[in-house]
Amino acid sequence: MSLKMSNVTKRFGNFTAVDNLSLEIPESQIFGFLGANGAGKTTTFRMILGLLDITEGNISWNGNAINYNNSDLIGYLPEERGLYPKLKVKDQLVYLGKLRGMQKNDVIEELKGWLEKFRVPDYLDKKVEELSKGNQQKIQFISAVIHRPKLLILDEPFSGLDPVNVEMLKQAVVDLKKQGTSIVFSSHRMEHVEELCEYLCIMQNGSPVVHGSLKEIKRSFGKKNLFIHADFDLEFLQGLPGVVNYKATSEGCELQIEKEEVSQQIFTSLDGKGFIRKFALEEPSLNDIFIEKAGASYE
Numbered sequence: 001m002s003l004k005m006s007n008v009t010k011r012f013g014n015f016t017a018v019d020n021l022s023l024e025i026p027e028s029q030i031f032g033f034l035g036a037n038g039a040g041k042t043t044t045f046r047m048i049l050g051l052l053d054i055t056e057g058n059i060s061w062n063g064n065a066i067n068y069n070n071s072d073l074i075g076y077l078p079e080e081r082g083l084y085p086k087l088k089v090k091d092q093l094v095y096l097g098k099l100r101g102m103q104k105n106d107v108i109e110e111l112k113g114w115l116e117k118f119r120v121p122d123y124l125d126k127k128v129e130e131l132s133k134g135n136q137q138k139i140q141f142i143s144a145v146i147h148r149p150k151l152l153i154l155d156e157p158f159s160g161l162d163p164v165n166v167e168m169l170k171q172a173v174v175d176l177k178k179q180g181t182s183i184v185f186s187s188h189r190m191e192h193v194e195e196l197c198e199y200l201c202i203m204q205n206g207s208p209v210v211h212g213s214l215k216e217i218k219r220s221f222g223k224k225n226l227f228i229h230a231d232f233d234l235e236f237l238q239g240l241p242g243v244v245n246y247k248a249t250s251e252g253c254e255l256q257i258e259k260e261e262v263s264q265q266i267f268t269s270l271d272g273k274g275f276i277r278k279f280a281l282e283e284p285s286l287n288d289i290f291i292e293k294a295g296a297s298y299e
């Protein structure tokens with residue numbers, strides 16, 4: 001089972017918000033959707049959900065169009081959070097669960113499990129307005145997953161959360177994936193996507209500039225980062241063949257090199273010059289890739 005988008009375009013009048021986007025989001029995968037403000041992420045989500053008409057192309061789940069009859073397969077955490085402040089958490093979730101065709105008892109059972117998981121087991125009878133913003137966000141997340149959707153769409157799920165809650169939510173996302181849910185989430189933060197996703201798409205002005213599997217994207221990029229800390233001057237490395245970029249740091253330097261093998265030559269050239277505290281070869285970051293592909297820094 002997978003979500004497939006084929007040549008999807010969305011225009012608002014003369015303005016193209018999403019331009020000829022084709023993607024496949026495989027089952028039980030976490031898919032990251034990155035892009036600066038206005039890149040077209042939310043518009044794409046709204047088309048998947050059927051909240052916006054598609055101008056051209058089509059979107060299908062497991063080969064079938066997504067419509068009113070099968071829309072319960074999707075869970076959605078919108079960017080604009082919206083809970084009823086005066087309602088108790090329990091009543092809020094029962095109401096939303098019933099809209100998804102669930103029985104009251106099943107909703108409460110499921111809700112209790114989630115509140116335990118999020119370490120707020122006593123929130124069942126609390127009014128939404130009594131909760132902190134981060135805890136309201138947890139409740140909103142629960143409302144997106146209460147009916148155990150097959151496909152979960154999360155628009156900026158980590159924004160506004162403190163680091164502890166970010167970790168808790170990340171763990172919940174990973175657990176849902178293990179249970180077979182396909183998850184798509186948007187983020188402005190490359191590191192969240194690098195940590196969680198097997199597949200990703202970076203959008204720029206409505207078009208994907210990079211998309212595919214994270215491993216493949218990094219491998220095919222070729223270039224690597226080399227971090228060196230040493231107690232002698234490293235500036236001479238700038239001129240060596242295969243060094244694409246040199247940046248001095250407080251403890252040494254950070255190099256971008258053409259390919260892995262160059263690190264060996266660099267290592268040899270350091271021999272006998274002094275004490276080396278760190279010599280680490282790393283994959284390029286998504287930000288490095290984005291800068292090269294899109295010609296601009298992402299954040």
Ligand SMILES: Nc1ncnc2c1ncn2[C@@H]1O[C@H](COP(=O)(O)OP(=O)(O)OP(=O)(O)O)[C@@H](O)[C@H]1O
Nearest residue numbers: 012015017035036037038039040041042043044079
């Ligand atoms: N209903 C609409 N009418 C006209 N233009 C729209 C409409 N909805 C979105 N747009 C435009 O489409 C572009 C993409 O917007 P979208 O909300 O999809 O971006 P985004 O990537 O989700 O951005 P953000 O990270 O800020 O949420 C923007 O330029 C936006 O102004």
